Amino acid sequence: MRNIEHFIGGQSVVGTSGHYGEVFDPNKGQVQARVSLASASELDRAVANAAEAQKGWAQANPQRRARVMFEFKRLLEAHMDELAHLLSSEHGKVIADSKGDLQRGLEVIEFACGIPHLLKGEYTQGAGPGIDVYSARQALGVVAGITPFNFPAMIPMWMFGPAIACGNAFILKPSERDPSVSVRLAELMIEAGLPPGVLNVVHGDKDTVEAILKHPTIKAVSFVGSSDIAQSVYSLGAQHGKRVQAMGGAKNHGIVLADADLDQTVADLVGAAYGSAGERCMALPVVVPVGKETAEALREKLVAAVKDLRIGVSTDPQAHFGPLINAAHRAKVETYLQIGVDEGAELVLDGRGFSLPGHEQGFFLGPSLFDHVTAEMKTYREEIFGPVLQIVRADTFEEALELPSKHQYGNGVAIFTRNGDAAREFADRVEVGMVGINVPIPVPVAYHSFGGWKRSGFGDLNQYGMDGVRFYTRTKTVTQRWPKGGPVSDQSFVIPTMR
Ligand code: NAD
Numbered sequence: 001m002r003n004i005e006h007f008i009g010g011q012s013v014v015g016t017s018g019h020y021g022e023v024f025d026p027n028k029g030q031v032q033a034r035v036s037l038a039s040a041s042e043l044d045r046a047v048a049n050a051a052e053a054q055k056g057w058a059q060a061n062p063q064r065r066a067r068v069m070f071e072f073k074r075l076l077e078a079h080m081d082e083l084a085h086l087l088s089s090e091h092g093k094v095i096a097d098s099k100g101d102l103q104r105g106l107e108v109i110e111f112a113c114g115i116p117h118l119l120k121g122e123y124t125q126g127a128g129p130g131i132d133v134y135s136a137r138q139a140l141g142v143v144a145g146i147t148p149f150n151f152p153a154m155i156p157m158w159m160f161g162p163a164i165a166c167g168n169a170f171i172l173k174p175s176e177r178d179p180s181v182s183v184r185l186a187e188l189m190i191e192a193g194l195p196p197g198v199l200n201v202v203h204g205d206k207d208t209v210e211a212i213l214k215h216p217t218i219k220a221v222s223f224v225g226s227s228d229i230a231q232s233v234y235s236l237g238a239q240h241g242k243r244v245q246a247m248g249g250a251k252n253h254g255i256v257l258a259d260a261d262l263d264q265t266v267a268d269l270v271g272a273a274y275g276s277a278g279e280r281c282m283a284l285p286v287v288v289p290v291g292k293e294t295a296e297a298l299r300e301k302l303v304a305a306v307k308d309l310r311i312g313v314s315t316d317p318q319a320h321f322g323p324l325i326n327a328a329h330r331a332k333v334e335t336y337l338q339i340g341v342d343e344g345a346e347l348v349l350d351g352r353g354f355s356l357p358g359h360e361q362g363f364f365l366g367p368s369l370f371d372h373v374t375a376e377m378k379t380y381r382e383e384i385f386g387p388v389l390q391i392v393r394a395d396t397f398e399e400a401l402e403l404p405s406k407h408q409y410g411n412g413v414a415i416f417t418r419n420g421d422a423a424r425e426f427a428d429r430v431e432v433g434m435v436g437i438n439v440p441i442p443v444p445v446a447y448h449s450f451g452g453w454k455r456s457g458f459g460d461l462n463q464y465g466m467d468g469v470r471f472y473t474r475t476k477t478v479t480q481r482w483p484k485g486g487p488v489s490d491q492s493f494v495i496p497t498m499r
Helices: 038-057 061-078 082-093 096-111 154-164 182-191 207-213 225-240 260-276 292-307 327-344 396-404 420-429 464-472
Strands: 003-006 006-008 011-013 019-023 032-037 122-128 131-139 142-146 171-172 199-201 219-226 245-246 253-256 287-288 346-349 368-371 387-393 411-414 434-437 474-482
Touching: 006 096, 006 182, 011 253, 019 082, 038 142, 038 171, 038 199, 038 207, 061 082, 061 096, 061 154, 061 182, 082 182, 096 154, 096 464, 122 420, 131 154, 131 292, 131 327, 142 154, 142 207, 154 171, 154 182, 154 219, 154 464, 182 199, 182 396, 207 225, 219 225, 225 245, 253 260, 253 396, 260 292, 260 387, 287 292, 292 346, 292 387, 292 464, 327 346, 327 387, 396 420, 411 420, 420 434, 464 474
Parallel strands: 003 032, 142 171, 142 219, 171 199, 219 245, 253 287, 253 411, 287 387, 368 387, 411 434
Antiparallel strands: 006 011, 006 199, 019 032, 122 131, 131 474, 346 368
16 A cells, blocks of 8 residues: 655655555545654654754745746646646546646746745835834744645645745645645655755644644644634634634525526536535535526526536546545535435435446545525535535525625625626625626635635635735834934933924
């Protein structure tokens, strides 16, 4: 059995804890490797290594750090096929989608290539007599990132790209369910010229996460995962004096007004609901048609489109989506389907019992569609994270606006309409962090920032963009005076002012 080991100080380091996690091939439903899970003492070693490497890295001028990012971007492009296959083999998403996962991470690396410009501070000449003031952004030191299984390339790059470009050393704790891509990315960073120790991959589970959150040398922790864990990571990290950003789960709504282009909307909804088997925090698992006529027309078109979906292995170029991450997650999604039926929703299409010939043991699940779901139902209130789309009918625009606004999650939302007034009002009033107008998956580009509201995000700085630079640096403000000589000014016991 293949072992997946830690990557510390620029090399593979064999785990010594004696604890391992199983990594599956979701297409076959079999264990394909085991991953070492770090103990607190193994984490200590990685942090010590990172702390040592960080001193020199922070001193390297920003152009030098940018050059490493440029070269890493080139290597990512050159290794795109290899990385996409590795990612799909552990996650199960189709190859084209894995390339999208890598591409969206690569775009954050491109953003980080501009770090000399992004780190420029502020300067005021003559703030007082002979007094100038400047502020600079300095790296924090050793920082850490804890990532979920569903974007095993993009989310690590959201974090280590800006963090390392800013001059920090980084400890990445990827999901133990698909950890190999992170190791490969770290190897490519070394090949790109990153000094060993600046980027380390330490595998682990909740014990490793807890050790990271309590570690005195680690200054900041970025987390992406489910909401309950995000909230506890946020609290524990803060208790230990760290800067923390913790992104959580989601339940994104697609609002469909009567004047929407229905064919385009259906194509967008089906891709956004079922792509990657619904295992995306920006998926659209809820659709809200406004008005009975819209609902009936939409349902008819949705049923036809969902019946046409092709489920296949990750390497099948015709497949729209592949298997789920593991059997336990599939069972959880199936439980939600049953709960939906029990609480009175209409299960129009039932994906349970789907089996892919030749891959009967794979973690596949067919697409499901519910109608007549209501806001009180558990299956509506909670995140399912599978290939399930729920129709929640609304009579009015106000009712449709209220649904995502009152939901516990507030990650993304989309509205489909040709009415600019309605779209603008919706975008203005909806209580959700990222809004799409005729755009089903409004993940912001790399030079804006990604973050949800309510239980989708804890902490006040988003991922990447300028918020990423702010998160991984702290501001130092220097007030300086260079007197020309002359008499000593009077001693003053009054707080200095610049009158
Ligand atoms: P998860 O919360 O199970 O795991 C995330 C990370 O936390 C992993 O590295 C895991 O090892 C670690 N972890 C697991 N249990 C822990 C515990 N008890 N204490 C501390 N750490 C623990 O999430 P997942 O299943 O890997 O990913 C799916 C979830 O992530 C979904 O809820 C999805 O919506 C969310 N997600 C959110 C965003 C976002 O930006 N808001 C992006 C992607 C995924």
